[in-house]
Amino acid sequence: MPGYSVRRDDASGPFFDGAADGRLLVRRCPACGRWYPPQQVACADGTTAEWVDAAGTATLVTWGIDAAPPLDPQLGAADGSAVLALVELTEGPWMYAAIVGADPATLHEGAPLTVRFVRPGEGETIPVFAPA
Amino acid sequence: MSDDELGRLLGRAAIVGLGITDVGKVYGRSALDFAADAARRAVADAGLTMSDVDGVLMSNGASGGVDLRLQRELGLRDLGLLSIVSSYGATAIAMVQQAAIAVATGQATTVVCVHADAPLQPEQRSSAAYDRSATAPAGFASYFVASGMRSANAGYALAARRHMARYGTTSEQLGAVAVAQRAWAAGNPLARFREPITVADHQASRVVMDPLRLLDCCMVSNGGIAVVVTSVDRARDLAQPPVHLWGAAQCHHGQPFSHGNELGLWTGAAIAGPKAMAMAGVRPAEIDVRELYDCYTITCLVTLEDYGFCAKGDSGPLAESGALGPGGSMPTNTGGGQLSSFYLWGMTPVSEAVIQIRGQGGDRQVPRHDVAIASGNGGLLDYHASLVVGRGPRR
Numbered sequence: 001m002p003g004y005s006v007r008r009d010d011a012s013g014p015f016f017d018g019a020a021d022g023r024l025l026v027r028r029c030p031a032c033g034r035w036y037p038p039q040q041v042a043c044a045d046g047t048t049a050e051w052v053d054a055a056g057t058a059t060l061v062t063w064g065i066d067a068a069p070p071l072d073p074q075l076g077a078a079d080g081s082a083v084l085a086l087v088e089l090t091e092g093p094w095m096y097a098a099i100v101g102a103d104p105a106t107l108h109e110g111a112p113l114t115v116r117f118v119r120p121g122e123g124e125t126i127p128v129f130a131p132a
Numbered sequence: 133m134s135d136d137e138l139g140r141l142l143g144r145a146a147i148v149g150l151g152i153t154d155v156g157k158v159y160g161r162s163a164l165d166f167a168a169d170a171a172r173r174a175v176a177d178a179g180l181t182m183s184d185v186d187g188v189l190m191s192n193g194a195s196g197g198v199d200l201r202l203q204r205e206l207g208l209r210d211l212g213l214l215s216i217v218s219s220y221g222a223t224a225i226a227m228v229q230q231a232a233i234a235v236a237t238g239q240a241t242t243v244v245c246v247h248a249d250a251p252l253q254p255e256q257r258s259s260a261a262y263d264r265s266a267t268a269p270a271g272f273a274s275y276f277v278a279s280g281m282r283s284a285n286a287g288y289a290l291a292a293r294r295h296m297a298r299y300g301t302t303s304e305q306l307g308a309v310a311v312a313q314r315a316w317a318a319g320n321p322l323a324r325f326r327e328p329i330t331v332a333d334h335q336a337s338r339v340v341m342d343p344l345r346l347l348d349c350c351m352v353s354n355g356g357i358a359v360v361v362t363s364v365d366r367a368r369d370l371a372q373p374p375v376h377l378w379g380a381a382q383c384h385h386g387q388p389f390s391h392g393n394e395l396g397l398w399t400g401a402a403i404a405g406p407k408a409m410a411m412a413g414v415r416p417a418e419i420d421v422r423e424l425y426d427c428y429t430i431t432c433l434v435t436l437e438d439y440g441f442c443a444k445g446d447s448g449p450l451a452e453s454g455a456l457g458p459g460g461s462m463p464t465n466t467g468g469g470q471l472s473s474f475y476l477w478g479m480t481p482v483s484e485a486v487i488q489i490r491g492q493g494g495d496r497q498v499p500r501h502d503v504a505i506a507s508g509n510g511g512l513l514d515y516h517a518s519l520v521v522g523r524g525p526r527r
Contacts, residue, residue, distance in 0.1 A: 072278070
């Protein structure tokens with residue numbers, strides 16, 4: 001199903017601008033230093049979390065292999081299947097991510113991963129993860 | 133308040149009425165219509181009339197549409213309690229708990245708790261009701277969909293895989309849950325799927341989102357269920373054997389989406405379950421019947437562990453042993469559960485607990501039915517509620 005596009009809104013604009021530049025942006029509280037995933041706007045105490053660059057390295061927490069094909073071929077694993085993962089960034093936050101460039105049969109908990117960027121359809125560029 | 137004091141408060145109330153509408157592929161009716169039908173059935177089942185009702189708690193499923201209009205549908209005047217309650221799959225138990233406290237503290241005397249849903253449309257696959265890619269979200273939501281988070285199936289596949297990777301749980305063991313529940317469903321006239329299945333059938337069912345197969349996933353249903361909660365004193369004179377409330381607790385885990393998150397390994401059940409059992413004054417070994425939210429087979433397994441029916445990580449072998457099915461040592465989801473009977477969120481387990489405690493389970497009735505536990509789970513193992521009910525007053 002080529003043609004699926006990721007669309008920005010006000011809250012996600014900076015994240016997608018970063019991705020278009022090949023940068024993985026996450027959030028960090030300037031007061032306490034805690035790291036947050038990109039969709040979390042503020043620290044629990046209300047302090048706005050700032051956009052910061054993540055190293056782009058992660059480990060695999062868990063994954064699922066969809067019976068349906070990916071929404072765009074660029075989002076497929078080495079065998080073309082859609083592999084959804086939860087990855088833990090080196091900084092700590094978790095992200096949902098498509099796994100690319102890997103044989104799904106070789107995936108395992110804790111596998112080292114590195115970020116890549118793809119642009120499905122005509123929409124925003126997004127991070128995906130591949131074996132490190 | 134101590135657990136014992138909380139249990140005594142809750143113990144002043146009982147479930148005295150149960151109403152289940154036609155459920156499943158029932159088309160052409162709104163969720164509000166199902167809700168009113170379920171409420172009328174529950175009130176009649178109790179031997180009450182609508183004029184006895186002075187409280188209504190209601191909840192929605194995927195379709196929405198159940199709201200405060202229900203009062204007028206039912207012709208109810210001067211209610212002391214009227215609310216829409218929402219904590220996803222934990223709502224049914226949350227409503228019963230709230231109703232019991234309202235009864236115990238005098239806010240209302242007789243409360244109807246109702247859940248109804250009508251997400252199924254003719255000529256449409258069940259999965260369409262929960263498909264997130266169909267609605268073309270924007271922002272981070274559209275990015276999650278592109279990443280593959282396209283349905284509830286995807287999220288629970290992540291949870292199941294983690295349990296499997298950490299504890300060695302196998303797909304066949306997940307299948308054993310589905311097999312046991314289908315065997316129970318054979319005795320439930322309201323169950324949608326009643327033909328026996330084997331683990332081989334489970335393994336042959338199509339992969340939906342690996343590691344989940346079709347037979348690991350609940351169905352989607354239209355319909356409504358209501359229960360009536362009133363005081364134990366009033367319950368003595370009513371039409372049905374009262375189902376006494378012994379303990380109820382919620383735990384909404386709220387784990388940060390970051391390092392240390394226990395998705396798939398531990399849930400709020402590990403706090404809510406022991407709390408409800410402490411209020412009831414029972415240990416897991418004293419519970420006769422388990423009605424555990426089973427949107428997916430993994431949900432049932434992780435709840436068995438969190439409630440202490442087996443050690444952490446041992447639920448797969450427990451299911452494989454046959455303990456959960458008819459004739460087993462731990463009867464679980466005795467109406468077939470959401471996997472085989474019908475999916476009306478938290479009301480599926482609550483209604484079956486009521487039926488079993490009353491001894492009205494017919495061909496599926498468990499011989500020993502003095503104490504039952506029910507669970508409610510919502511989100512991606514995010515929201516949890518536990519309810520312990522008994523045939524007699526709290527001990």
